[in-house]
Amino acid sequence: MPVHKAGSRLYHSVPFKHLVKHSGSSHGGRSSNISLNLVPFVDMMTMLVCFLLMVFSASGQLLQAQKGLDLPIAESRETLQQAPVIIVTKSEITYQGQLVATVESALRDDSPTFKIDALFERLDAAAKKIKEDVGMGKLPKDLAKACDDAKNNQRPQPGKICPDGLAILQADESTDARLINKIVNTAKAAGFDNLLFAVKNK
Amino acid sequence: MGAAVGTDEKGSVNVELNIIPFIDLMSCLTAFLLVTAVWVNIAQINIQPKGKTRDTSNVQKDDETVTLSVLVQADRIWVGLSRVNEFQEIPKKGDEQDWEKFETTLKDHKASAFFNDRADLEIAAESTTQQSVKYKDLIHAMDVAVKVGFIDVGLSDPAGLAARPSL
Numbered sequence: 001m002p003v004h005k006a007g008s009r010l011y012h013s014v015p016f017k018h019l020v021k022h023s024g025s026s027h028g029g030r031s032s033n034i035s036l037n038l039v040p041f042v043d044m045m046t047m048l049v050c051f052l053l054m055v056f057s058a059s060g061q062l063l064q065a066q067k068g069l070d071l072p073i074a075e076s077r078e079t080l081q082q083a084p085v086i087i088v089t090k091s092e093i094t095y096q097g098q099l100v101a102t103v104e105s106a107l108r109d110d111s112p113t114f115k116i117d118a119l120f121e122r123l124d125a126a127a128k129k130i131k132e133d134v135g136m137g138k139l140p141k142d143l144a145k146a147c148d149d150a151k152n153n154q155r156p157q158p159g160k161i162c163p164d165g166l167a168i169l170q171a172d173e174s175t176d177a178r179l180i181n182k183i184v185n186t187a188k189a190a191g192f193d194n195l196l197f198a199v200k201n202k
Numbered sequence: 203m204g205a206a207v208g209t210d211e212k213g214s215v216n217v218e219l220n221i222i223p224f225i226d227l228m229s230c231l232t233a234f235l236l237v238t239a240v241w242v243n244i245a246q247i248n249i250q251p252k253g254k255t256r257d258t259s260n261v262q263k264d265d266e267t268v269t270l271s272v273l274v275q276a277d278r279i280w281v282g283l284s285r286v287n288e289f290q291e292i293p294k295k296g297d298e299q300d301w302e303k304f305e306t307t308l309k310d311h312k313a314s315a316f317f318n319d320r321a322d323l324e325i326a327a328e329s330t331t332q333q334s335v336k337y338k339d340l341i342h343a344m345d346v347a348v349k350v351g352f353i354d355v356g357l358s359d360p361a362g363l364a365a366r367p368s369l
Contacts, residue, residue, distance in 0.1 A: 041225070042221065042225060045225070045229065049231050052232065074245065076246065076247050076345055076348055077245055081246075114359070173337055175336070175337040176329055177329040178334070180340060184249075193250060195250070196246040197249060197344070199245050199246065199247055200244065
């Protein structure tokens with residue numbers, strides 16, 4: 001292989017003849033300017049931005065991904081809203097990220113009240129705090145209106161449900177329905193009359 | 203965005219737009235959107251726990267209205283009407299519940315005089331250690347009910363159903 005003297009030699013070692021020919025910048029003999037055609041790049045970027053803006057969703061921030069948690073699939077398209085989250089994985093039950101009980105112990109418990117006591121305590125405290133906030137008017141206007149509508153027995157808009165008595169249940173698809181019944185009973189006893197079951201869209 | 207007019211020759215009308223700031227902006231926006239993109243769409247099914255539970259102090263009195271009750275069992279689904287005491291059994295088809303027949307049954311009830319102008323329905327799952335009902339089947343049943351038009355889904359304990367076919 002021949003050894004060349006150091007220096008600029010773009011068109012000597014790699015003669016971009018096809019580019020130079022169409023670039024329109026080859027006028028003037030030894031000019032080495034090449035104008036890249038950026039139009040396809042800009043087109044691609046524009047389409048990518050449009051696509052990403054269309055699929056942009058903030059609902060994922062409401063829920064936490066956990067090990068052993070596969071949400072069931074449903075056709076429902078109603079958007080999720082902010083509320084306290086009860087998570088049931090294959091092995092444990094957590095409330096707002098804190099362990100409450102294990103699935104096994106909750107299923108083994110045959111108490112006549114049909115409630116999970118540890119979960120009830122936390123939900124009860126949370127329900128009282130939310131009720132207090134609602135009573136003091138510490139809500140955004142749209143949610144305050146939803147609370148007024150709920151008092152008049154009017155159906156709420158999707159994603160605009162009064163936070164008083166609202167909780168999200170995020171359970172693994174293989175969870176035993178007995179456990180779901182227990183959690184729903186516990187939530188109801190604590191004052192959470194409105195449950196949102198988190199699902200994955202088809 | 204800068205524009206240079208007639209830069210090539212004298213009297214030229216070519217306009218060269220400086221698209222570099224545009225590309226910069228697009229690149230930043232694309233990077234931001236890619237990082238914050240949520241690829242799994244989460245939705246919700248809104249249910250209300252019914253007042254009838256195993257807790258006998260909490261049992262509501264039956265009223266005069268006819269209630270459509272759905273009981274999901276491990277090997278079949280029951281659809282029943284309270285007060286009329288009419289039940290339909292939908293056995294499992296293979297490994298899965300017969301969701302098509304379940305949907306057709308609910309559609310028939312929705313079209314009937316009882317539920318033409320109503321959207322309420324109660325669902326319960328009867329699960330035992332030997333024959334457990336999975337949460338995904340319960341969700342599927344609710345999803346079908348919502349799809350048919352019963353958007354006021356109430357989740358109940360099997361013992362609390364207004365129409366109890368096998369209890």
